Amino acid sequence: MSVVAVVLTALMFVLLGPVAAHAGAGPRDTGSQPVDSYANAIRQSVWVDTGLDGDRDGKTDRVAADIIRPSEPAAAGRQVPVIMDASPYYSCCGRGNESQVKTYDQSGNPVGFPLYYDNYFVPRGYAVVLVDLAGTDRSDGCVDVGGASDITSAKAVIDWLNGRATAYTTRTGSTTAQAGWSNGSVGMIGKSWDGTVANGVAATGVEGLKTIVDISGISSWYDYYFAQGAALYDGGPDELASEVESSGAQSHCSAEEQALRDGAPRNGDWTSAWQDRDYYANASKVKASVFVAQGMQDLNVRTKNFGQWWNALAANGVQRKIWLSQTGHVDPFDYRRSDWVDTLHQWFDHYLMGVDNGVQSQPMADIERTPDHWSTDPVWPAPGTAATQVGLKASGTNGLGSLSAGAPPASGTERYTDNPAQDEDDWAAQADQATASKVSFTTGTLASDLRLSGGGTVTLTATPTTTSAHLSAVLVDLGPATIRNYEDGAEGITTLNTRSCWGDSTSGDSACYLDTAADTENVQQTVFSRGWADLGHYDPSLHGVSLTPGKPYTITIQLASTDHVVPAGHRLALIVAGTDNGLIVAPSTKPTISVDLSRSSADLPLVGGLPALAHALRGGSGHHHPTATTPAATPSRGPAAALPTSQAARLR
Structure with missing residues (x-):
């Protein structure tokens, strides 16, 4: 081989190597690989204009989005897809089994990103974006518990990632932030309220949202608070809003809380407020694929929510997958960790990177039959x-x-x-x-x-x-039978003293999490x-x-x-x-x-x-x-x- 050929070959490897590492080739690709540096990843915050004025201060509300993305694709001019979790819990209550909150340095720059999504996926060529819903943490506005404010908080970020909205480098400043590093493909993920927001955003049909992973999410807020007129809880959404609002929001969101009280009477009647928070009614607008994970003994977000959502998605031909466990309100990361991370990796690779890994052709349903023993079905509900x-x-x-x-x-x-x-x-x-x-x-x-x-x-x-x-x-x-002890406080799992690591760590953000095991009982x-x-x-x-x-x-x-x-x-x-x-x-x-x-x-x-x-x-x-x-x-x-x-x- 000539010297020129050797140089050209080396140059092609330098230019194309990372692309091949992320996207690969072949009929059943191995998918994205951890070739990017987590320690050297770009960490930044932006505030996206929602176009709403929920706190009625005469200015449109901006929501905070903390971003971590690999520096290597940025240096090469390559765009990357986004995994996004929009939540009200990043300061008040925490995320995951260990109740992680966001952390920042003295200048307000993001350091610690809750959960493992950043540790695992950023080295594999993804950006991870964690959004504070309006009225929470570092965002403007008021919490409206599943309404326009919640859903627009997240949708506006997707619009910005696709060049359709404006973001700023500070909460009150005028310097704009661009998302030229994003290829516009977004996957939303989250448990409980976070998964609920993913459902609601998917039901808007927003362009750019390619998939959602709904973990124990709500599909209709009425069905979180009532069962055909019977109250499931003593409190209403106004009380929930007050528990997650930032201190700033609490001082000027009394009108929104009153609107929640008025729109959600405790008599169990259906109102326009519940209609506005009914996502499965808009399943015909869903363009994203949907991966549902649900505990069949979830007595918090009760399983009517996933069932009616799933049926509506099926009726509208949405690509979908489902995991059903014997747990209560528990994330799959805490009851089937290795298989979950592997499946999630394949899912995002396929729907966000276009990797032909066959995940869409795998059995549609995984179902836990006895603790830690699973079966599969080609479709769900089961054939026949x-x-x-x-x-x-x-x-x-x-x-x-x-x-x-x-x-x-x-x-x-x-x-x-x-x-x-x-x-x-x-x-x-x-x-x-x-x-x-x-x-x-x-x-x-x-x-x-x-x-x-x-x-x-x-x-x-x-x-x-x-x-x-x-x-x-x-x-x-x-x-x-021997079942998971879903009525215990941990709802079917036991948290152990050992840890396992899922991705890369820094001194401010560990990828290592406490292990779990099934908590069982004989009944x-x-x-x-x-x-x-x-x-x-x-x-x-x-x-x-x-x-x-x-x-x-x-x-x-x-x-x-x-x-x-x-x-x-x-x-x-x-x-x-x-x-x-x-x-x-x-x-x-x-x-x-x-x-x-x-x-x-x-x-x-x-x-x-x-x-x-x-x-x-x-x-x-x-x-x-x-x-x-x-x-x-x-x-x-x-x-x-x-x-x-x-x-x-x-x-x-």
């Missing part, structure tokens, strides 16, 4: 799933009934009296006992596994004795799907009425989405009761409810449909009601007792 009508039959002993395949003509009435001191654990433990506070409908012992995949409904014709009534319906797997029954409602909100319009005692009302209760296998040898139970203590707020009265079985049934998402149910019931042992007496109350494990009382702590 069908809404299957299940009959509710009386057994001759009030409070004890049975489930039957199909819904043959039935007669009879079951009744119970609301006992707000009891919860779903009490009911499940007493499923085979006649108690005054609930009605149990059970199968016999199943002859084969019975899988439920997705969400179901329970339709009840109920007659109350008072002017208000709450209803609960829960599905229970009756049989011994005799497992509640795996739930639904709650206020009977006065029986109309789908969700405008409540005062009930007429003695008058029957028909209501369809939506059961939260899940994926659960009731194994052969176990039994399936549907329990209908009143207030689920700790999970819904009790009504003002304690009614006795009569349920007309001839006008009541359940529709369950059974894999294999009616034939699968008939096969599982074949040879079953029939009713299993060892006693018809009322036993002493079983101590409750108190599912909601483990949840933090602060709304901000609860929703992080």
